[in-house]
Structures are given as structure tokens and as C-alpha cells.
Amino acid sequence: MSEKKTLTFCLMDAPFENARTTTALRLIDSAVRRGHNVNVFAYEGAVGVPFSKQSAHANSVHGFEKEEWNHPLPKDWVTELMKHAEKSGAKVDWINCGLCVDERGMNEAVPGVRRGSPGDFVSWANASDNTLVIPTK
């Protein structure tokens, strides 16, 4: 592996809206698989990505029960990214913008997600090898 890097991402999109969320998480997955540390600052709708009350559903159109359908839940992807990072000697540190959480009532997040402020993003950016903002449109 090349030298371990620290990458900081700022995400803004809510889950289940567009491919930017999936793409961002795939980029993070790719970094983690290479053993790099990743910081994620979730701003605005992105605080919903690790929201722990996301719930899978069945798909009657396709005739699948809930268990069979295995509907993707971004909160589980975040948990998996964190677990996988641990195994590969890296770390995924995730901060949800606290004000964004409050206005959406999304206080419940999967373990490992912390509450913070834009100041945390600034600190991370200053201490990182690179930063990528993936804004909403």
C-alpha cells in the first residue's frame, strides 16, 4: 500500500435522492480499502445518511418480502465502512452538522457518528492531505 493519507469529505445530499450519495460512499470505500483514513462532515440533508431509524421494506411490485428484497440502507453502508476501516487499520470519522440534525429531528445516528459544527470541517481540512466537497444541487 502507498503511504497512508487522510482524506476529508463534505457531503450535502440526503439519502435516497440521487447517485451522488452512493458515489461519495463508494469513493470513501475505495479509500478505506487502501487503508486511508477518511473524515466525513455531513452537512444539511446528508445528516440523514447515517440516520439509525432507516427501515427496509418489502417490494410488492417485484413480489419480494422484506427479507428477500434486502433493500439498501445507507446507515448500514456507513456502519460497514467504519467496520471495514477498523479491519484495514484505517478510520472513518463521521461528524453530523448539529444544527442540520436539529432542524430535521435526526438525532439518532448509527454508532460512531458524532455531532459537530463547520469548525470541525475546517480543522479536518487543515489537517488532511486532501478535501472533497460533494454539494447538493
Add this chain to the structure above:
Amino acid sequence: MATTLNIIESAYRATIEEQDDTVVWITHAMKGAGADLTVLLRGNAVNYAVSGQQAPQVSFGEWQQTHAAEIDKDIVALMTKGVAVYVSGEDLVKRGISLTGLIAGVKTTDREGVLDLIENHDRVWHW
């Protein structure tokens, strides 16, 4: 301290609910946290540099909004805090926005100028 060029292009997204442009808002917050920032308004966000904006206050039933967004004033406040604000002249022209209607202190720039801004900052965040 690393310098950051904050390019704001997405405009008037959720500004009624938020009573702010959330990217202008986070720019204020990051400046307050010590970030060294420059702002470039481009695309539809060039309209943020037009002075005298007055978003109507929305109401639903008996509920009446009292703090509608005042984005031009938020841009002025950013400059007061020491953030240089540039606006894409080409995007102003495309939208028929006159330079005389811009808030004082905003600097217009052309495509070459944008390249210089990118080159002269350590980081570029494109919102």
C-alpha cells in the same frame, strides 16, 4: 494557513426554509472558525451579488415568517469579515444583470480571472 476558494454555483436552494443560503451560511461559519476563504459566485449564484433583494415572507395559515433570507446582506457581511467576493462577469452578462446593480465591494472577474483564482488558492471547493 491554507487558502480556500469557495465557488458557489448552486443558488436559491431551500432559501425559504433555511432563511439563508446554506453555503453562504457555512462560509460565514468556517470564516468564524479561522478558515482563510475567498468566494466566487458563478452560475445562478451571481444573482446573490445584486443589491436590494427582498424575499417575501412566506405564510401558512396563521404562521408568518419573520426572517426571510437576505442574501445580498449576507454577502456584504462576508466582505466585512474580510472575505473577498468575486462574481463571474460572463454569468452576469448571460443573465442580463447590470454591473451598476451590484453590491459595493464585489469584484467581477472573467474566465482568465477564474483560472488565476484557482491557481492562487491551495484548495477549491465547488458548491
